[in-house]
Amino acid sequence: MKRFVAAGGALAATIGGILWFLLLMSTAADTVVFSRNYPLLIVLNIGLAIAMLALVGWQLRSLWRDYRAQVFGARLKLRLMLMFGVIAVLPGALVYGVSVQFVTRSIESWFDVRVEKALESGLHLGRSVLDSLQEDLAEKARDMAIELSDVGDPGRRSALFRLREEKGVQSAALFSVGGQLLTSATGDLGNPLPELPTQSELRQARASLGVNSIDGDGEHLTLRVLVPVNSRLLFEEPRILLVTQAVPGNLAADADAVQDVYRDYQELQLARDGLTRIYALTLTLTVLVALFGAFALAYLMARRLAAPLYILAEGTQAVAQGDFSPRQAVYSGDELGVLTQSFNRMTRQLDDARRETERHRSELESARGYLESILANLSAGVLVFDRRFVLRTVNESALTILDDDFSGLIGVDPAAWPRQHALGEFIREHFAAADENEWQAQLELERANGMPQVLLLRGSRLPEASGGDVVVFDDVTRLIAAQRSAAWGEVARRLAHEIKNPLTPIQLSAERLQFKLADKLVNGDADMLARGTQTIINQVQAMKRMVDDFRDYARLPVPELAPLDLNALVGEVLGLYESSTARIDCRLAERLPPVVGDATQLRQIIHNLLRNAEDALEGRDDGQIGITTEAGRRNARLRIADNGPGFPVDLLPRIFEPYVTTKARGTGLGLPIVKKIVDEHQGSIEISNAPEGGAWIEIRLPLVREEEPRHGHHSGR
């Protein structure tokens, strides 16, 4: 499309140029072809001028529209075009004015009264000469006619010859009245006969004295005279004499030259206005076409000059919108070309830099994501502080361990923490006190209604480059409990072993003493012995039982796990407590899913707990034991609560340790065994005092695992 327009424009320009040139040529040159087509050329050039005016108008309109729409570069283009236009118009108008004046003046200067007078005089002179020659010839003709009238018909031929010779006439001929050639005489035989007279000439000649005429043109002028020859004889009809005489060649030529110039001059004078008009018109058209051409060219040049600016503007906008694709390059050697090329280079560099940044960012992000996933999946809690010792990052495990969502703590100095004050203070003190870059310490956190939580914290200062501090901590409550439990197990095993061995000899010895001495003692001694040995035996047996307990605790068998109904188990154990003094309030969940566990051991747990409760309620009338089962999402909950005195608060932290007991006769191994069994069932146990008083124990036991897909489906919800 653009190429067609360009080709069309070039073609139109060529045709216009040719027309223009032809107009100039035809005004200047005096040839027939141009002269004939002059009006057509004028009209075509007017058309050309109007077409160019339309073109310029269209260009200006499109520029103006751009200008109004504030298209970038339009202002510059308009200004450039107007400047070019002014440059073209001013000299053009000047030259035009001067030329028109000049042409008009010079045409006026051609005409001069004296020249005209001279030409007219010359013409008159020629006419006078011709007239006098003709008069002369007429005189001769009349003489000849008079002489011929005296001669009769027979002698006329010779008379005519003689008279022609005498008068020095070029040719003479005698005609009848009807125009028939009777006889003729010529001086030069090479000359043809003179033209025959026409009927009207003959008539005129007969009626008057004679007819004079001049024939031919240019240098060949011939004078003709017709005169009647009236015969003396009455009955003879008159004849007509034709006499011709060539005008001398040089005279004729001179007269002709004068006539030609006179005619040209007359023509010029007649065409004076026309000439002025023709030159003015040609000049005007030329100037108009040239001016419009200059304007059209100015438009093209302005557009060409402004084109790189357009490209730059587009490029700038694109860059502002984040598009770094390279712009169309302008291959020109000037500064604008260099500018666009530099711009392109710049955008390319920007693009590269942006891509590099992008790459870095994504790398950083992936590294960060990697770190975050590590932190999230770390079982240890992590707290990160920045240089100003403000909390920056907390990982998932920290939230779980501390059972706090840390909202309002992130971005705050630990000293100003509204919650977790003990932890914050602890961390601060240790960082302040640590000489090295690292420290390690253990912290016990009080928890409402429960055992204190033991945390093992390790703090370290990050290298100077990144700055800040990191605290990694673990919940070691269970670990410590397990360690204690293991230690107690070991002690119990040893004690059992060491103590049990002497017990049997002691008992046997006591029985033997009884057996041997019973008969030999009298009075009260025998009774005393009997009581003494009985006491020994009882105590030894109690001791044995205690040692067995120890052994049991230390060597608890590995549970045989199998699905079982917790409710049924509870019911079974409750059967043993039907005679209990306390009221047992039993609320079992319906449709409790089976749990995984060893029936014997679980039965022992329930038994232990119920017995503890019963013991706690001894001697009270309103004793009440609540036993509840509940189904959770992944585990079953068994809760046993009583309205007894509850656990002493100072004992709670170590309630699962052996030999911690509130009962006078207790071994202190009941709860440790419960704890151990629950642990081995992968369950959990929580002991606390209910707010309204009384002990409160909750055991969680895992349910039988369902099919994996269903499980996954559930968790997904």
Added chain:
Amino acid sequence: MLVLLVFLPGLAWTAEIEILDPQLQAADDGYALSADFRFELSPRLEEAVNRGVTLYFVAEFALERERWYWLDQQIASTSRTYRLSYHALTRQYRLSTGGLHQSFDTLGEALRMLSRLRGWPVIDKNERGLMTADGYDAALRLRLDITQLPRPFQISALGSKDWNLSSDWKRWRVNLPLPEAK
């Protein structure tokens, strides 16, 4: 378009020459045309002639046969140019056609000669289009040929009534062939 605009006014004024009684007559080797023109030279044209400007008059003749299925068929077309000039030296008006010329003492005589067209052989006997006997459309016009005027007059003549002298096309119907004239 522009050409039309310029010449349209000219067309509207072109009835200065009246054509009377055009006739085709059988001649020796075809048909000859006779007609009378009635016109007067405008004072400006007369002045031009008297000042020595040569006027060219062109007589044009065309013979066409109507065709219902296509453009009309042109059978013959011919033209003849008359030159009218004045010789100041001999004070004679001269009317030339081709190689022939005649001199007149007055402009009126020369114009009378020009206005009486006699025996102009326009159609050749052997014209192929004339093979069938049929009705034909003949057309004749006479005009002053402005394009042969000197250039300054051409500009003046553009759209000027003084300088335009021409007839409309005079059309009449003839049945050919004509009976031989004895």
